[in-house]
Amino acid sequence: MAVVVQAPVLALTTGEPAGIGPELALQLAAGPGLPARVVAVGDPQLLAERAAMVDARVELVTLAPDEPVPAPKAGVLPVWPVALREPSLPGRLAVANSDYVLETLDLAVRACLAGDAAGMVTAPLHKGVILDAGHAGFSGHTEYLRDACGVDEVVMLLATDQALHASEASWQGGAALRVALATTHLPLKDVAGAITDARLARILRILQADLKRWFGVENPRIAVCGLNPHAGEGGHLGREEIEVIVPCLERLRGEGLCLDGPLPADTLFTPRHLAGVDAVLAMYHDQGLPVLKYAGFGRAANITLGLPLVRTSVDHGTALDLAGRGVADPGSLRVAIALAADMARRGAAASLS
Template sequence: MNNSIVLALTAGEPGGIGPELCLQLAGEERSTGVVVVASQAMLAERARQVGLTVSLHPWQPGQPPRLAAGELSVLPVDGCFSHVPGQLEPRNSAYVLQTLEVAARGCLNGDFDGMVTAPVHKGVINDAGIAFSGHTEFLQELCGVERVVMMLATDELRVALVTTHLPLKDVSAAVTSERLTQVARILDADLKRFFGIAQPRILVAGLNPHAGEGGHLGREEIEVIEPTLERLRAEGLRLTGPLPADTLFTPHWLDQADAALAMYHDQGLPVLKFQGFGRAVNITLGLPIVRTSVDHGTALDLAGTGRADAGSLHTAIRVGAHMARCRQFANQETSS
C-alpha cells in the first residue's frame, strides 16, 4: 500500500452528485490518500440523506489522510449557504470557487501531490455575477500559465484538444501555428512528465473532412497544420498527420500511438466518450500541478438519490495518483 501520495478532492456543486460521490469513497479501504475539500456540514447532511455512515475527520497539512473504510479526511471550507440535492443556489458560487483555490494552492505549496475535481455548474456561477468558463481556465489563471491543454483519457485511449469550448464557426481561425505549436509541445512534455512515456507517439487530426483532400475541402492543413508539424518534427516530436479524423480513430492507427490530438472538442471527444464513458478522466496538461476530473456533469436529477455512479471519480483518483508518482520519479531522476 502506497500512502505517500495525497490528493485534494473538491466536492463541486453542492446541489449535484459531487458530494455523494466523495462520500462513496469511504465505502472501502483506500490505497491513495484523499482529502475532501468541502463544507463538512454539507457532507454530513448529504451522507444522512443518502443513507451512508461516514466518519468525517478534519484534516491539517502534514497529517496522513484517513484510509480506512467508513472514514474520510476533510479540509473544511465554510460559506456553503444551501445544499439541497438537485437545487442550485447562486450564493454558493463563491464557496465552490474557494474550494478550488484552496486545493490548487495546496498543490502549489506542496501540501498535496495533485487535485481531483468533482463537477461544478458553470451556469449558476455565472448567474451569481462571477465570470467563470470552467475548471481549466480557472486553474490556468490561478497558476499563471499561458496555455493549458485539455485531455480526456481511458485506459485504452488519450485524446487532447487544440481548441476546447468554441463555437464551430470560430474553430478554423483559432487553429493557428502558434496555438498548435504550444499545444503539441505541452502534450509531448506532459506525456513524458506525468505518464512516463519516453518518446510519445502522437496522431494529429486534420481540421477538414479527409484532412482537406489536398486543398479541395479546405486549405488549413496545407497552410497551417502541415508546415507546423514539420517544424515540430524537426525538434524531435513524434507526430503523425494530419490524418482524417475518421481514419485516425481506427485500431490500425491507434494501436501504434500514445495519444491523439484533435483540432476541436466534438471531433475527438465523442469517440472517447463512446469508447469509455463513465470510466474516463479529464486531465489538464500544462499546469505546474496535477489535475484530473470526472468526465460528467453535476447530474442534478440524480443528486440525493444514492444512485450516482462513482466509476469516473475512481478513475480520476487512480490516474491522478499515477501522474503524481511519475512526476516524483522524474524529479528524482533529474536531481540524481
C-alpha cells in the same frame, strides 16, 4: 508538510454542491481500496447531510491544510473545510454558492503549490450558475486552473482507464485511448480562427513533454486530426490543413516530435490508425471526445496538462437529476483518483532521480 510518495495526498474538490460530487466522494470513502490519502475540500455540514441522504456510512474528520492527512481507511473521509454561502439542496442550483465552488478550487491549488498535497482531483462544477453569479468569461476548470497557476497554456487530455499507464497506451479493442484537445470550450464558429501555428505548437510541445513526465512514455507518438472533413481534401474542403496544420507539424518533426497527420478524424479513430499511438490531438471538443466517451464513458478521466501540479477530474457533469438519490456511479472519480496518485508518484520519483 512533506508529501509521502507511497501514499500521496490528493485534494478532492467536491464540486457543485447541488450535484453528485459530494455523494461520489462519500461513496468512495465508504469503501476500501483508495490508492492515496484523499482529503475532500468542501463543507462538512453539506457532506454530513448528503451522507445521511444516501446512507453513506462515513466518518468525517475535519483538518487544517497543514495537519497530516491520515492513511486511507474505509469509512473515513478527511475534510479541508470551506463554508457554503447558503444551504444546498440536491438538484437545486444556488447562485450564491458559486463563490464557494471557486474557493474550494483555490484552496486545493494553494495546497498543491505549498506541498501540502501532491495533486488535486475535481468533482464536476456547473459552468452556467458560475456565469450567472457574475464570473464573466468563466469557461471551466481547465481555464480557471490555468489562470490560478499563472501559466500561458494548458491542454485538456481525456484518457480511458486502460490507457492510464504507458504499457497500455495503444488501442486495444476500442478500450484504451487518450485524446487531447487543441481548443476546448469554444463555439464551433470560433474554432477555425483559434487553430493557429502558435497554439498548435504550444499544445503539442506540452502534450509531448507531459506524456513523458506524467505517463512515462519515452518517445510519445501523437496522431493529429485535421480540422475539416477528409482533412481538407487537398484544399477543396478548407485550407487550414495546408496553411496552418501541415507546416506546424513539419517544423515540430524537425525538433524531434513524433507526429502523424493531419489525418481525417472520421478514419483516424480506428484500430489500424491508432495502433502504436500514445495520444490523439483533436482540433475541437466534439471532434474527439464523443469517440473517447463511447469507448469508455464512466471509466475515463480528464487531465489538465501544462500545470505545475497534478490535476485530474471526472468525465461527466453535475447530474443534477441524480443528486441525493444514491444512484450515481463513482467509477470515473475512482479512475481520476487512481490516475492522479499514479502521476503524483511518477512525478515525485522523477524529481528525486
